[in-house]
Amino acid sequence: MFHVRASSCLWLGLYAAIGTVPAAGAASPAERLDELLAVTVSTASKLDQSAMRAPGSVVVITAEDIARFGYRTLGEALRSVPGFYLTYDRNYLYLGVRGFSRPSEYNNRVLVLIDGHRMNEDVYGSSSIGSDLPIDLRAVDRIEVVRGPGSAAFGGAAMLAVVNVILRKAGTASGHEVALEAGSLGEIGGSVHGAAEGRRGLRFSWSARASDVDGDDLYFAEFDAPETGFGLTRGTDWERNLGLTASLAYRGLEITALATSRDKGIPTAAFETDFGNREASTEDSWMLLGARYRRELSKEFSLTARGAVGKYAYEGVYPSEGVRYEDSTDNDWWSAEVTGQWTPSPAHRVVAGVELRDIRRADYRSFDDEGTVYFDGDFPYEIRSTYLEHEFQAAENLLLSFGLRHDDYTRGGSSTNPRLAFVLLPTPRDAIKLIYGEAFRPPNVYELFYTDDSSAKGNVDLEPEQVETFELEWSRRWAPGVIVAASFYRSRFADLIDQEIDSADGLLQFRNQASATSEGGTLELRAKAAARVSAYGSVGYQSVEDGNGVRLSNSPMRQVKAGLSAALGAEWSGALELLAESGRGTVSGVATKSYVLLDAHLVWEPGNLPVNVSLKIRNVAGESYFHPAGFEHVQPAIEQEGRTISLRLGYRF
Helix, strand or coil: CCCHHHHHHHHHHHHHHHHHCCCCCCCCHHHHHHHHCCCEEEECCCCCECCCCCCCCEEEEEEHHHHHHHCCCCHHHHCCCCCEEEEEECCCCCECCCCCCCCCCCCCEEEEEEEEEEECCCCCCCCCCCHHHHHHEHEEEEEEEECCCHHHHHCCCCCCEEEEEEECCCCCCCEEEEEEEEECCEEEEEEEEEEHHHHHHHHEEEEEEEEEEEECCCCCCHHHHHHHHHHHEEECCCCEEEEEEEEEECCCCCEEEEEEEEEEEEEHHHHHHCCCCCCEEEEEEEEEEEEEEEEEEECCEEEEEEEEEEEEEEEEEEECCEEEEEEEEEEEEEEEEEEEEEEEEEEEEEEEEEEEEEEEEEEEEEECCCCCEEEEECCCEEEEEEEEEEEEEEEECCEEEEEEEEEEECCEEEEEEEEEEEECEEEEEEEEEEEEEEEEECCHHHHCCEEEEEEEECCCCCCCCEEEEEEEEEEEEEEEEEEEEEEEEEEEEEEEEEEEECCCCCCCCEEEEEEEEEEEEEEEEEEEEEECCEEEEEEEEEEECCCCCEEEECCCCEEEEEEEEEECCEEEEEEEEEEEEEECCCCCCCEEECCEEEEEEEEECCCCCEEEEEEEEHHHHHHCCEEEECCEEEEEEEECCCEEEEEEEEEEE
């Protein structure tokens, strides 16, 4: 059903009213917006535009940031973003945004893209941000992050944020490098990446990364009994991963390829598995082949075609009391998208497009080694989408943007989501954004169909989750190389999908039963004082309550983040990062304690040798801290890693 909320209609009316005003000075583009932050992004909308013009709250993590702070995983890089936080259950890494992260949601409310290609799979709706996406971040050009609803541009799952990982092309890559790595948790690994340029503008880059980790020896008080080894488990926190990426660019054509695989032991005895059993594990693998072609048909009109094929596979092993329980998923899809961009005048840019996503296979199986099959089903479906975006320069210092997208699912209903943004420059140094947006998450295959006669049943009547968000953001170029910003937001969530017990038969079932309100704000600073000195800092407050006024679990109320990187001479550089976070509630009703973490990164690059050596120390002070656990765990909270040290030796050729 085509549906737009009444509040969005009011905003659309305001947009239309302002849009009838003649564009003052429209004959010349408003370049002052770009001068404030000349970083071109493509994730906030379907338009390439500067971060200051973009209709969203945008943060860009550059290749320079990744190298200076020694980020290893996507999640580690995202931890620096104001309003973002991580939860690790010793198997998967979860991303919280603005205080919202439901237990064991597998990141299905955050959309992750690789070079603009969707990476959320279609059985759980999950996205990978940790070691289960083992790509070499040194082969990444930048990570574009848009906080807030993104469904007006990208459709389902973009409720809380959109994260777009842009791989390096040959023109931005720095030659070839091979590296060896070793770490304090028994880690041995290596990586290699390279780039080449051919004739007529052909550019090619590639990377590979692999590691083997023994993991930590862990103690869990909940299993402190003679029959469970007095709560001590050894050799169960292991991990093996492999990741490959490649990128090719030729004139208007770009091709992206990715293949990854990770095996991870489960040391926490989740899902009632035998404590201390090394066989308890999960395996995740991703494959993607995507292409994008852009053609300028005239001075005013361009056409972009995008297509991709992909595959996600998962297998879990859960031994319990002599029985080996297993479940597995296979998800195959292809997508095609055509976008037209029309610029009838310097004051107007219009984008319209259609997208088809065909999920050819979306199956889930649950069984044991004694021949019992608990569930076996395949639920393919299609998504047909249309979208429109209009950017209007109403005056020299006022930019308006309106976007609307309709997504129609052959199962799971449909949703229409608008976004409106007003960008005002009251002075040459200041920019103010006022943004309203809506987004949705469709019920996934597991929520709709999973049935187990002894514990759970499906619910094909589930409706999509909904969120509407108001944002106000002010940024100011305080001095050359220094930008300060303040942002405030309020989000209302409706029809959230949670499990509850049906009193009629005692079975668990997913239902649209919850609502929530999230509100808060951040103060941010980013500075680059010299070519080799940079810093960032932020203070954030966030409050998330359900419909009864009760604070949600796994939601820190306060965060303080800071980072500093600087040259320590001609051949040395160093970086420090600090994170202070308040405690979070758990699903069992207790709360974790607040904590402060300090990470350090030291790099040696001798000018007369083609080598570089880096040392990364995480949790320098050895802080003992915990993250809330999901319903599948006996533990209310999981202890995180203490001090760890990793050493990397790179050789350029």
